Amino acid sequence: MSKFIQSVKQLIARILGQSSNTEDQKVELVKGLMGALELTQEVELGCDEVFEVIDKYAEAVVQGVDTRELMPLVYHHIEMCGECREELEMLLEMIELEAA
Amino acid sequence: MAQYMNDEWVDLLSGEPDDEALETLRALLVRGLRYTLSSRVNSNLDALVEDFTQEALLKILDKLDSFRGESQFTTWAQKIAVRVALTELRRKRWKDTSLDALTTSADGTSILEPAILSDPGPTPEDQTSQQGMIHLVQKMIAEELTERQRQAIVAVMLQGKPMDVVATELNTNRNALYKLIHDARLRLKRKLSEAGITADEVLATFG
Ligand SMILES: [Zn+2]
Numbered sequence: 561m562s563k564f565i566q567s568v569k570q571l572i573a574r575i576l577g578q579s580s581n582t583e584d585q586k587v588e589l590v591k592g593l594m595g596a597l598e599l600t601q602e603v604e605l606g607c608d609e610v611f612e613v614i615d616k617y618a619e620a621v622v623q624g625v626d627t628r629e630l631m632p633l634v635y636h637h638i639e640m641c642g643e644c645r646e647e648l649e650m651l652l653e654m655i656e657l658e659a660a
Numbered sequence: 661m662a663q664y665m666n667d668e669w670v671d672l673l674s675g676e677p678d679d680e681a682l683e684t685l686r687a688l689l690v691r692g693l694r695y696t697l698s699s700r701v702n703s704n705l706d707a708l709v710e711d712f713t714q715e716a717l718l719k720i721l722d723k724l725d726s727f728r729g730e731s732q733f734t735t736w737a738q739k740i741a742v743r744v745a746l747t748e749l750r751r752k753r754w755k756d757t758s759l760d761a762l763t764t765s766a767d768g769t770s771i772l773e774p775a776i777l778s779d780p781g782p783t784p785e786d787q788t789s790q791q792g793m794i795h796l797v798q799k800m801i802a803e804e805l806t807e808r809q810r811q812a813i814v815a816v817m818l819q820g821k822p823m824d825v826v827a828t829e830l831n832t833n834r835n836a837l838y839k840l841i842h843d844a845r846l847r848l849k850r851k852l853s854e855a856g857i858t859a860d861e862v863l864a865t866f867g
Contacts, residue, residue, distance in 0.1 A: 582775035587790070589776045589818045590797045591866055596817070597852065597859035600845040607823075608835040615731035615739045641838060643750075643823050647742050650700075654692035654738045 596640070605637045610644050618651045622659070669733040673724055685720070688734055689713045689741045697745065712748065716741035750822035774814050776801065793862050800851050809844035812837060 610617075617634050620627050628635045638645050664672065664681065672681035693709045701708060720737050727736050780798035784791040801810060808830065815826045816837075827837045852859060 582778075585775045585818070586794050586798070587866060589774075589814075590794055591863065592817050593797065593813070593848070594859040594863045597845055597849045598863075600842070600849050602846070604842050606835040606838050606842075611739070611743065613730070615735040618739070619731050619735055641823075643746070643834065647739070647746055650696045650742045650746065651735070651739050653696045654742070655735060657692060657695050658688070658734070 599636075599640060601636060603633070604640065605633045607637075607641060607644055610634055610637045610641070611647075614644070614648060614651065618648060618655060621648075621652060622655055664733070666727075666729050666733045670724060670727060673721060677721065682717075685734075685737060686713060686717060689716055689737065692738055693741060693745060696742075697749075700749065708745075708749075712741060712745040715748075716744045719744060747824050750824050751828075754822055754825045774818055776818065777810065777814065788865065790865050793865050796855065796857075797848075797862070800848055804847050804851050805844050809840060809847075812840050813844055816841060 613631070613634060617627060617631055620630065638648055664684075669681065669685075672678040673685070690709055690713050693712055694705065697705060697708060697712075716737070719740050723740070727733065776798060778798075780795050780802060784795055786792055787796070801813070805813070811830065812826060815821045815829070816823055823834045823837050827834045830837065832840070849859070852862070
């Protein structure tokens, strides 16, 4: 790596190091982590398993089905996983556009 | 516009795809992507919609065998387009906005060592104080998690990096990364309960 990039990196590290309070950082992570632990279940689905059924799930949501009751593991994953949640939201928008 | 039943879709798109069916599908994806992405990107919308549609169509034709008819075929096709678009968009966004490239050393480690990974030091006098709780969690992270689990948790939960990006960095995929983090959460949860404390009680000390 060039000396220039190296020194830019060091500069950025110094600036960020000065401006970010490490105690605040720790508190934020501990809070986030504890929130996630509270929701943690012994059995959880992975993103692939959720992707397999997310089309069926989305149609159930549109039909007003209680998905928390009917597909609790998918419901839980959607709660835990920002990526899958975002994908469900976008899929719902597409379905609703076609239904309109 | 032609409307097909699920079986018809699969028949028409199998082998050499029927022109009209392919065009109908293509139009559906373009419409959906344009509508949903217009609020999510602020430039190059046309080019992105075009690229994502193309990539999604290839994937859909390739995966046709795996469609089990548990939803409308169009919903199934749309979910593939959504996955293609958001995966790509998250990578682009992270690349464009993060200092990651500048703050990552040649060996892939961050030169900004997150404070939570620093040496927890001696146990504070009052173990039920905020300081005590932070110390306990830091110690658990240091002692109970594997290096890979630590990297994953810090990247996803502390740095807010998209899982698609972290998965690539850790030479894995999003599904395996989710499971890696799930295992880490389970381990921490058990350790916490062994220490006679719940996540709720830790949170309570932070008000
Ligand atoms: Zn997921």
